Amino acid sequence: MSGRPEILFPLFADLTKLEGVGPKTAQNMASLGIEKPRDVLFSLPYSVVDRRRRDSIQGADFPSVVTVEVTVLSHSPSRTKGGAYRVTVQDAQTSFQLVFFHARGDFLQRQLPEGETRLVSGRIELFDGVAQMVHPDHMVSLDQGASIPPFEPVYHLSAGVTSKTMMKAAASALRLMPKLDEWIDPGQKAKAKWPDWAAAIAASHAPTGVDSMSATNPARERLAYDEFFAHQLTLALARSQFQRAEGRISVATGALQGRVLKALPYRPTQAQNRAASEISADMARPIRMNRLLQGDVGSGKTLVAFMALLVAVEAGGQGVLMAPTEILARQHLQGVHPLAEQAGVVVEILTGRDKGKERKAKLEALARGDIHVLVGTHAVFQADVQFGDLRLAVIDEQHRFGVRQRLELGKKGAAVDVLVMTATPIPRSLSLAQYGDMDVSILDEKPPGRQPITTVLVSDARLDEVVERLRRAVAEGKQAYWVCPLVDESEIMDLTAAEQRFQGLRAALGEGVVGIVHGQMPAAEKDAAMAAFQAGDTSVLVATTVIEVGVDVPNATIMVIERAEFFGLAQLHQLRGRVGRGTQASTCLLMYQSPLTETGQKRLTVMRETNDGFRIAETDLEMRGAGDLIGTAQSGVPKFRIADLEGQAALMAVAQSDARKLLSDDPTLTSPRGQAARVLLWLMEQDQAIRLISVG
Known part of the structure; x- marks a missing residue:
């Protein structure tokens, strides 16, 4: 996959290739995140102005925008400098005023000659009982009426970028659109009644009413799905890359686990049992495990993680439990120590504090396989730390471990299974966006004996x-x-x-x-x-x-x-x-x-x-939106232009299962649909995914 497909070149060309966009305007558009024709296509209007023609302003709700045919009756210039210049006009039923400030009379006389008919469109308001339209948005002769669209799209603007500029640029970008092959599963597309990509973009830039703005409008929904699908395809590629590296089969005998369970003063919750068996099943497979264990504060993650570490030990290997800071690593050690004693398993800790002889002795024991479970900070990643037979890495993370680091970790052990633990309940939509490359186990019960x-x-x-x-x-x-x-x-x-x-x-x-x-x-x-x-x-x-x-x-x-x-x-x-x-x-x-x-x-x-962390997280997401929730910069959650993470979680879930299915049917993306999906990844600028395909 050497470079961007030629069919997309026009969309990645210079902005100044678009009609009405000179170097200065291009510079101004950059502040809206628009740097090439592709970005114009994805900057959809956020609202629409109804400019359908009416016979009269009578019966309109004031204030509102109306478009009406009028006859010009009279001009009354302002008496003071900077005062209001008024033009009285008559529609089919009533008369009203067009009002201009700082106006040049000669210009208005030419634009609106008395006795002529014109089509005017603008916001009409009542002022002291008189209906007025201040600075109409459009004033054209009847033969030019077609230049006022019945529904006018409203774009995000910035200094130096007017509505006209955006409409022109969009029309011009639409003409550059290539015909792309379909990357969406045909069954999914038919069921959702989605249009083709080009038709969806064109329809979104030419709204036909307020309904065409809603997220459930088929054209908009399709474009949101494209964003989700490209993102989930990236995560699915990362996941398959991870799994493609040979896995080790680690089968639990249950002997050590049995000893620990027998010594516990309480019975594990159903959620803990379920998570433990999902993990054991993953570890017994020849592909690598890449699983997220998600549970609220106090839901008993440590026990589940330790059960997983015992699977590695029972299979004759070693496990590592990593925490972001030394103080947390020591706490994990305190947590697992009594459990390890019951099982007769050797647990040691390695942090930046270990120096000289002591460190050397630990490293030798680790390489010999005498230490079964190592607890530590990122120090366990240093080059001189060699395991006898590392099979499982459990990472206790606080949003510090993105997809990239997960791929790095994969390089440490030849075939290490990975379990990431997080105590932050994440709403489903976000966990799909952030951990879509992983399988998820959720602890949604509190163990007995926890005080409210x-x-x-x-x-x-x-x-x-x-x-x-x-x-x-x-x-x-x-x-x-x-x-x-x-x-x-x-x-x-x-x-x-x-x-x-x-x-x-x-x-x-x-x-x-x-x-x-x-x-x-x-x-x-x-x-x-x-x-x-x-x-x-x-x-x-x-x-x-x-x-x-x-x-x-x-x-x-x-x-x-x-x-x-x-x-x-x-x-x-x-x-x-x-x-x-x-x-x-x-x-x-x-x-x-x-x-x-x-x-x-x-x-x-x-x-x-x-006290339910998941309910709290959902409320937080509703109140603050995804970006603020996790500080988007370091969280690995993408910014979507069209899709809405909060409102369209179900769509994201469909995109995830579809992306995974496409890759399992066509791992190298060489089928016709696979090729189309590659074009989508380029179109959506998913560089990380593109690198993964070229590696794969």
Whole structure:
């Protein structure tokens, strides 16, 4: 797949090839993300103006746009400089005024000679009981009437790009459209009653009413599907690339797993059993596993991950469990250690701290296969880390691991199965967009014995009561987090807010009771503050949002979040999940500054009403939209021009299964439909996919 197919050349040519687009206009269009004719085609109108002709302005809803044939009655120039120049006109039933400011009388006399008929179109309003059309959008003679379309498309514009420019450019780009072969499955296309690609683009630029703007309009829906399909094809290529690399067959004997299950004080949930068996089945296949384990805070992911690691060990191999930070790696070690002891499995940790002799000894044991499960940070990726027989990598991720890194990982072990864990419940549409190359297991039940968390909303006017309550809790031996808001982008400002809160609480609760962690601290100090809190040496930890995702302090039962209305829902949910990890009932206090905005109110109410991370994520998506939800830049979620991730999740799911099916039927994309799909990938600028095909 050497280069862009020739049939697409005209769409990737210079913008100035389009009618009415000179170098200056081209420069202005770039600010709309339009750099070539292809971009013009995909910049669809977002609204439509009804310019169908009427006999009279009478009976129209004011204010609104009307198009009507008029006879020019009289001109009355303005008496003051810059005042209004008025032209009285008569339609079939009534008279009204055309109004112009800063007008040149001679120009208007020529445009609108008295006694002549004209077609005018513009917004009509009542002003002091008189109907007026200020600066009509169109004034043409009757023989030019065809130049006013019955429905006029409305495009996004920017400085130097007028509506006329966009309409001309679009018409000119439409003339360049090649006839492309169909890449959509014929059955799918017929069932959805979708037009061909070129017809869909043409129809979207020539709306025939408000209905043609809706996402369910067949032409628009088809173009949205094309975007989803190209994206899912890219992910499916990444997935098949991953699977094509030989897999290892790792079969669970169940012996070690049985020992662990027998020693557990509770029975795993059905969701845990289901996920564990999906993973075992994947590992027993000769193709590589690439699975996402998605579960809310406290849904028991660690147990499922450890069961998977035991499959690798039972099959005679090794497993690795990777966390984004050292503190989380140590916590995983604490979590799996008691389980490993039951199974008689050797677990070790490797982080950046291991130096010299100690590191050397660990590496030798690892290469010999004496260490069965290694827990660590990205340090386990260094070149000198060699496994005896690595079969499974479990990655605990917080949006830090994109498709690219997943492909990198594949190169480490000859045929490593991969399991990615995430504690962020992601709405289905986003998980399809972000993890569409993976198979997904979901933990949607909480294990028994988890205490519910009570969430309370408190106005910050009652700060003193909150501090008083904290004093009583500390006296009873309880621990609490106090999260200060990210008030402003600069960490320095947040720092002063956190420092002041820390000083205030220390004065109220006593020296040595309160600790602090924030983004500006050196890592070692941060670790020390966290460790002191974990050990119970401090009772209250004041923190900016850096408290490590996932740090486990079972004795912490109170979470105070200041200015909670500033936080996103997902963030509030993650923070709340820091408490309620032990056997005692826990409380989360959301402190807000009144009056709350409507969104602030809605966010905090959702938090009070539900503990279900998936419901919270869905609400968050509705309220904020996909881009903000995950900071699109680092999330690997694409920006779509036409498709709407939130509203069209079902369409994305169809695109995923279709893309996977096409690749399983035609792995090299050489069939006629496969060839058409290659053209689609070029058209949609899916460079990553194009590279994968050329490698494959």
